[in-house]
Structure formats: C-alpha cells, structure tokens
Amino acid sequence: MSNPSLIEQIDTVVEKLSIAKSVVVFTGAGVSKESGVPTFRDKDGLWQKLKPEELANFNAFLKNPDRVTEWYSHRRKIMNEVQPNPGHYAIAEMEKLFEKFCVITQNVDNLHQRAGTKKIFELHGNLERNYCIKCKKLRDLKGHYSSTAIKCECGGLIRPDVVWFGEFLPQDQYAGAVAAAENCDVFFSVGTSAVVYPAANMPIYARQSGAFVVEVNVDYTELSHYANITLLGKSGEILPMIIKKLRV
Numbered sequence: 001m002s003n004p005s006l007i008e009q010i011d012t013v014v015e016k017l018s019i020a021k022s023v024v025v026f027t028g029a030g031v032s033k034e035s036g037v038p039t040f041r042d043k044d045g046l047w048q049k050l051k052p053e054e055l056a057n058f059n060a061f062l063k064n065p066d067r068v069t070e071w072y073s074h075r076r077k078i079m080n081e082v083q084p085n086p087g088h089y090a091i092a093e094m095e096k097l098f099e100k101f102c103v104i105t106q107n108v109d110n111l112h113q114r115a116g117t118k119k120i121f122e123l124h125g126n127l128e129r130n131y132c133i134k135c136k137k138l139r140d141l142k143g144h145y146s147s148t149a150i151k152c153e154c155g156g157l158i159r160p161d162v163v164w165f166g167e168f169l170p171q172d173q174y175a176g177a178v179a180a181a182e183n184c185d186v187f188f189s190v191g192t193s194a195v196v197y198p199a200a201n202m203p204i205y206a207r208q209s210g211a212f213v214v215e216v217n218v219d220y221t222e223l224s225h226y227a228n229i230t231l232l233g234k235s236g237e238i239l240p241m242i243i244k245k246l247r248v
C-alpha cells in the first residue's frame, strides 16, 4: 500500500512537470544503488570501510599507485558487470519529454550513458576514461582490470579520469551544469547526500533561480529543508511512477 502522501506529492511534481519547459536531474550514487553499485556514505557504503584520503586523491596515487589502481579496477569491474536500473531508464525516458533537459551527475559509473541519456554533465569524471598523468594520452582499459599500476609508453602512470578530493572539477562540465541549474523549471536531486561541494551547489543555484526543487531519496538529507518536495523512497521505484503519470 503506497503512502498516500507520497502519491499526492508525486501528483504535485507531475503537475509542475506538465507545464515545465526545462528539466534538470542531478544524481548521486543512490541512483545506482539498485543496480548493485555501492554508495559512499550509506551504512554499507564505501567510505565506511575505506578511507577516501588513502584512495581518492592524487598524493595517495603517487604514494601507492598499485593500491589505487587496484581499487579503481575493482570499481570499474563492478560497473561493467551491473546494469542500469529502472531509475536510470526513467531519467532517459524523461529526456524525450521536455524541450530542454539534462542530467548533472556526480557518478562515474557510466550507467546514465548506458541507459540512453544523451545530455550529461559529468562533474566527477567517468571511470571508463583513463589517461597518462605525464603525456595526458587517453588509454582504453575496457575489460582490463589491472591490480597494479599501468605505465604509459612515455613512462608516465595511467590514472582514472575521475575528480579526486582536492582536485578541480572539469571547468566546461561545471559551467554547463551551473547554467542548466540556473535556467530550469524543475530540478530533481536524486540519490545524493548533497554534502560534497561544489557539486552540491547545483540544487541551491536551481532553487535560488526559481526552479521547483524535488528531492528523491530513501532518507532526508542536508538538502531536504531546501527542496520544495522530498519524495522518500527508492529512485528506481519513484522515478518510473512519475514517468507513468506523465505519460497518462
């Protein structure tokens, strides 16, 4: 039995969407949880067992390139073994329904792309892309999950094209995402704890620019007091419900 207030809230969101010209969906690790990809800060999340300062930063990589390479190979293996879930597909469906639409994702798991979403701003990079820290040449590691550091022909180390703590976000992606957030009618924040900046600025920019901000999360977050509506539940269940009502 669905919670009636959830249904009423979804009806309000569908009403806003029915007159929206521009929609943005901002996502975090929670949107991939139902695909089997671990999040970071849930009680079974990656940062409960591992330390970001030992794995997700450049100095850690230089200090222990084998360890960091092995960890990212492990994560790349998981992301290539899982499938997009109904939440990813609902977001890809949504793209077809609005004049202006984009996804702004913090995820590096390539699942939005695989679900068919076209317009994506990748704020934290993409694990499918790897490059040499010396000559910057891209290296295709598809299907290659090395547990030790990989060297480029130039002698440089190959690293994942993801944004590590302390690194700048790709400027073009960030600027595009800010412009989209500031010029949309409805802004979804899906499956993110909204605690990592500057990515977590996005829902704030949207709200300050007059967008109707909808949070989809299994729990309340730092953002909840700021959102117009928080839809409590799994994104893989709630987003398809919204699409179904939109299509009626």
Ligand code: APR
Binding pocket: 027, 028, 029, 030, 031, 033, 034, 039, 040, 041, 042, 045, 106, 107, 124, 190, 191, 192, 193, 194, 195, 196, 216, 217, 218, 219, 221, 233, 234, 235, 236
């Ligand atoms: N549906 C919706 N939300 C979910 C689901 C689900 N099925 N499962 C978990 N969540 C929510 C959790 O309640 C939490 O709020 O997803 C959120 C995941 O939060 P984090 O683990 O902090 O992930 P994220 O917000 O993406 O982290 C941001 O931190 O470590 C860095 O670079 C990393 O991009 C990442 C950034």
